[in-house]
Amino acid sequence: QKEVEQNSGPLSVPEGAIASLNCTYSDRGSQSFFWYRQYSGKSPELIMFIYSNGDKEDGRFTAQLNKASQYVSLLIRDSQPSDSATYLCAVRADRGSTLGRLYFGRGTQLTVWP
Amino acid sequence: DVKVTQSSRYLVKRTGEKVFLECVQDMDHENMFWYRQDPGLGLRLIYFSYDVKMKEKGDIPEGYSVSREKKERFSLILESASTNQTSMYLCASSPPFANTEAFFGQGTRLTVV
Numbered sequence: 001q002k003e004v005e006q007n008s009g010p011l012s013v014p015e016g017a018i019a020s021l022n023c024t025y026s027d028r029g030s031q032s033f034f035w036y037r038q039y040s041g042k043s044p045e046l047i048m049f050i051y052s053n054g055d056k057e058d059g060r061f062t063a064q065l066n067k068a069s070q071y072v073s074l075l076i077r078d079s080q081p082s083d084s085a086t087y088l089c090a091v092r093a094d095r096g097s098t099l100g101r102l103y104f105g106r107g108t109q110l111t112v113w114p
Numbered sequence: 115d116v117k118v119t120q121s122s123r124y125l126v127k128r129t130g131e132k133v134f135l136e137c138v139q140d141m142d143h144e145n146m147f148w149y150r151q152d153p154g155l156g157l158r159l160i161y162f163s164y165d166v167k168m169k170e171k172g173d174i175p176e177g178y179s180v181s182r183e184k185k186e187r188f189s190l191i192l193e194s195a196s197t198n199q200t201s202m203y204l205c206a207s208s209p210p211f212a213n214t215e216a217f218f219g220q221g222t223r224l225t226v227v
Binding site: 032034041044045046049051090101104105 | 221
């Protein structure tokens, strides 16, 4: 069973701060990593994906991947109250009988207070 | 835009009823998935399918079955609904290629009374 672990929340930061969300995974062969945001009562929506070691930036979001440490993180700069949501880390199985399946962490609930 | 559409946003069913949850995607994706989501437990995979008439059990298939007669449609069936199947059900689809994400439907909130 492939495992994806996220830092336990909830996480609470003031508006304008940097929010840091962390995720570790057990399958060393994983190649594709995703961050989804889920507002209460809504379905998950993709906000970032990363496939290569290092950093990937998209606006206020930065995903960081370290395959040697089996670690992926999401940084949200200049956090806004509208960023308050649950963030789900997902790792895709890229080989074998489960090819294409996404394994999800349990999520980290983020609250950004004004 | 990719669209994954679930047939109902909210459903209330009685214990013992047979329940059908329908999911349709319009992007010709090979992969389709059914998850349930419960507080504190995250997203758990019930069943997935890589092709028409093909299905694979996920982590929690007990009490569920699925049907995929056409590529765009993936149905989840609760053979005899029970109160512990009250949950949010999420359908997703994805292409078969590496480095591609899954797209989710809007979810069905099922309550079994």
